Amino acid sequence: MSRPRVLYTDPPWLVGDGRPDPALATVERDVLGPDVELVFGPHDGTKYLTTDAQMLERAAGIDVLVVYRTQVTEELLDAAGKGLRVVVRQGVGVDNLNAALLTERGLPAYNVPDYCVDEVSTHTAALALALERQVVPQHRTLVGGTFDIYAGGTPHRTNRRTLGIVGFGRIGRAVARRLGAFYSRVLVYDPYVGRDLAEGYGALAVDTLEELLAQSDLVTLHCPLTPETESLIDAAALRHMKPGAYLVNAARGKLVDPQGLYRALDGGWIAGAGLDVFSPENPHQDPRWHPVLAHPSVVVTSHRAFLSEEAEASSRRRVAELVRAALEGRTHGLVGRVTPPDSGR
Template sequence: MYKVHLVDGLPNINLQDISLEKKLLADIAEVTSENVKDESELSDTFYEADVIIPWHLLTLSAATIKKLKQCKGIIRTGVGYDSVDVKTAGEQDIPVFNIPDYGTQEVADHALALILNLSRRVNIYLDSVKGGVWDWQAAKPVTRLSNMTLGIIGYGRIGQEVAKRAKAFGFNIIFYDPYLSDDFKSKSGSTRVKTLSELLSMSDIVSLHVPLTDETKYLISEKELNLMKPDSILVNTSRGPVVESKALVKALKQDKLAGVGLDVIENEPQVPDELKNDERVLITPHAAFYSEQSMHDLRRKSAEITRAILLGEDLPEPVNAEFLK
C-alpha cells in the first residue's frame, strides 16, 4: 500500500475528518494526517509518504523537501502554492500540483460581497445602529453603483467571474493583466487598461485577484495607494502579502481610503490593531474560498490527483513543470 499524508498548520480545522480521502484512496493507499505549527515538528510519517497534501499556514522549504524519502508528488490544497518551494521540489523530481478551479464561484461571490458592503457603506450603518443611532445620513456620502468604476487587477478565472457579477449591478469595469495575450477580449465587456497606475487612478474600487509571486509581493504599497482616488475602496481576496499592511494602515490614517475589504492579510492570522479597530475595514478570516460544496470539491480533486500520481495515470500540468528533471 502506498502512503498518503495530509498536513496542516491550522490546529483541528481542516483535518478533523479525512474520511473522504480515505474512502477515495482505500484500495491503493493508507491515508494519515497531522497538524503542526512549524515544519520543524513534522513526523517521520510525513517524510516517508508517497504523496503529501499540505493545507494552510505551513511552509515546505527546500530543506524539508530534500529530506523526503520517496515522495512522488505534492498537492497543495488550494489555488496558491507560494508555501511550497516548487523549484527545489522540481530539482528533486517531485511534481507539485494545485487545485485552481475548486472555489472560483465562492471567491468571486465573496469579493463582490465585500465590494457591495463597502460601496453601500453597510459596515458604517451597522456600527451606527449598534451604537443607538438611527440616521440614514450616518454613512454619507454613498455613490450610485452605476456611477462607479471597478478596477480588477488579475483577470483570470476569478477576476472574470467578479466582472460578470459586477456587470449585473451596473459598475463600469476595467481590468489590468499583463499576462493576457494582446488579442484577449473580455466576455463581460470590461475594458482593458495598459498599466497598473492607469487602473489605480481611474478606479473607485480596486479588487485584487493575483497569485503571490516575487513580482506581486507588495504590488500594492504606499506608492500605489497614493495613485488611487481619494475616498476609493480596496478589496483583497487574493494573497495577504500582495498588499503591504504598513502602507495600508498609513493610508487609512491619512483618510486616503473610504473602505478596505480583506479576506487575506500579510502575516495572517495576526491582524494589526489599526485594521481590526477601524470601522472602514471589513475583515474575514481567509474564508472566501469556503462553501460546503467547494470544500468537498477541493478534497475530492486532491484525492483524484493523488490516485493519478500513484497509478501512473494522466495528470494536469504541474505548477513546477519548468523545474522538473
C-alpha cells in the same frame, strides 16, 4: 509489500471539537481505499505544528505530500526521502509550494486551480458592496442604539462608478461578470493576458497598474503572489487611487503592504478597504495589521472567501483523486500541474 503513505500536513476539515479526528477523512478513504495509509500532521489542540520536528518525523518515507498552508521546504522534502513521488496543494494558490525547489528536485506538483471560483467571486462582491453601501458602519451604529441613515457617509450610485480588476484569471473574469454588473465601466490590468480577452467580458484592458488605480472607484485584486507582485499595493501605489475609492483583497495577503494601507486609510487617500487575506494569515500575529483592523472604514473576514460546503467537498475529492492518480502513475494531462513544466508529450 508496505502500503503507500500519504501525509496531509494541515487539513482544516479534519479538525473536529478542537483536535484532528481521523474518522472525518471519509472522502479520502472513499477515493484512496484501504490500500493507502493516511498520515496527518501534528496538532497541539489549537493549531497544526507545521514547522515542528514532529512534522518531519511523520513525513519520513511518504509517497505523496499534501499541503494546505504548510510551506514546502528543503527540510520537509529531505525528511520525506527519495520515495516521494508528488506534492499536492489543497487550494488554488501555489506560493507555498516552493516551485523552484520542487523543479530543482524534479518533483511534480499540483494544485486545484478552479474549485472555488464561485465562492471567491461572490465573497469579493460581498466585500465590495458592503463598502459601497457602508453596511458595517450602519450595522455598528444601529445595534449601538442609534438610528442614523447617514452613519458611514452617503453612498454613490455604483452605476456611475468604475470597477478596476487587477489580475484576470478565472476569478478575475468571474468578478467582471458578477460584480461588474453593478458598475458603469470595468477596467482590467493584467500584463499576461491579451487586451481582447477583457473585452470579451465587457471590460477594458489598461496598460499600467497606475492607470487602473487612478481611474477606478473600487479596485479588487485577483493576481497570484510572486516576487513581482509582493507588496504590489504599497503606499506609492495607493497614492494613485481616488480619495473616494475602495480596495478589496481576497487573493493573497502579501499583495498589500499593511503599513502603506494604514497610511492611505488614516490620511484619507482612499475611502476604505475590504480584506479577506493577510500575511501572516492571522493578522493578530503581526502588529502592523492592528491599526488596519481597528480602522472604522475597513471590512475584514478570516480568509474564508474560498469556503462553502460544496467547494470544500470538491477540493477534498479532487485532491484525493490527484493522489490516487499519482500513486497509479496516471498524472499526464491532469489539471493543476504546477511544476516541473509539462513536456507536452
